[in-house]
Amino acid sequence: MKRTRRAGLVAAVLAVVLAGTVACSGGSDEGGGTGDGDGSLTLYSGRSESLVGPLVEGVDVGVTVTPAYDKKAAQILEEGEHSPADLFFAQDAGELGALAMAGLLEPLPADIVDRVPATYRSESGGWAATSARSRVLLYNPSKVPAADLPAGIDGLLDPRFRGQVGYAPTNPSFKSFVTGLRLIRGDDAARDWLTRFMANEPKAFDGNGPLVKAVDDGTVATGLTNHYYWVQEVEEKGIDAVASRLHFFADGDPGALVNVAGIAVLKSSPNKEKAFDFVRAMFTADNQKYFTTEVGEYAITGDIPIPVAGIPPLLADLHPPTVDLDDLADVAGTERMLTEVGAV
Structure with missing residues (x-):
């Protein structure tokens, strides 16, 4: 992202933070966090309880950890330094980027940072990825053979795919894909791609679950999604009971974006050392394996494969486009663009 664009984004984020700080400043001059340094942590989680609840419950750092699920970075931005959260477990790098740009995150100790590849922190x-997921094209071989699939997202604009591509426009993962497209090609080119994509009559779905089901039953031939939704289905039903297959776009294509879930400690936490211990726990071998076996995502550390055939290794075989994941923070700009082109 160009420096001028990033500066504008920082200013917008800070405006939200300042407004939230003013709104929250009436009662107390004390900082945030529920702990007082004596043994409690509050975890805001953007990830659902059904997805990561067992993982969170299994972490023992010697203090009480109280999770609050389905939280968003926007709430922390509004709460500012008065947020009761000590940690934020984010579904998406863009949310962490917004908090980092707002200056709300405590730098992680070197022993944590050094565990994570530079691309994924x-x-x-201020934050580190805990797991990763790749954008993919899900397809039904009975509707379109593998040999006819496009190498990149531009191929989906071909008339032969008219009405045959599913997408989930309100899902954060699709918004992150579009934000990445803006970063890679610029706003004008991204808007042009979206305009042409919409002209090819894609089918909108209310979430990735319905999209995956539609590809499986042949309602649409293909769908833009994250790889782990398919992995979860295969692990639940078995590969022979799943009609769809995965297609990974070519190296460097915007459709090959790898995004992450990640974790951060808030500057306002009064119990930072215990919060750091919680972060460290995310990178144990057992907890990294949890992401591969229970969620279907890529582990960030260690050579821990996803237990489904045909999924390429993250670091060895996947070559996503070069994007600073902090810069995925401009979700508001992406939402405006999606509205402008009629995608939502």
Whole structure:
């Protein structure tokens, strides 16, 4: 992202933070966090309880950890330094980027940062990825053979795919894909791609679950999604009971974006050392394996494969486009663009 664009994004995020700080400043001059340094942590989780609840419950750092699920970065931005959260477990790198740009994150210790590949952590050291997922094209071989699938997202604009591509426009993962497209090609080119994509009459779905089902039953031939939705279905039903298959786009294509879930400690936490211990726990071999076996995502550390055939290794075989994941923070700009082109 160009420096001028990033500066504008920082200013917008800070405006939200300042407004939230003013709104929250009436009662107390004390900082945030529910702990007082004596043994409690509050975890805001953007990830659902059904997905990561067992993982969170299994972490023992010697203090009480109280999770609050389905939280968003926007709430922390509004709460500012008065947020009761000590940690934020984010579904998406863009949310962590917004908090980092707002100056709300405590730099992680070097022993944590050094465990995570540079591509999958904040440049400032404010957050680190806990797991990763690749954008893919899900397809039904009975509707379109593998040999006819496009190498990149531009191929989906071909008339032969008219009405045959599913997408989930309100899902954060699709918004992150579009934000990545803006970063890679620029806003004008991204808007042009979206305009042509919409002209090819794609089918909108209310979430990735319905999209995967539609591809499986042949309602649409293909669908833009994340790889782990398919992995979860295969692990539940078995590969022979799943009609769809995965297609990974070519190296460097915007459709090959790898996004992450990640974790951060808030500057306002009064119990930072225990919060850091919680972060460290995310990178144990057992907990990294949890992401591969229970969620279907890629582990960030260690050579832990996803237990489904045909999924390429993250670091060895996947070559996503070069994107600073902090810069995925401009979701508001993406939402405006999606509205402009009639995608939502």
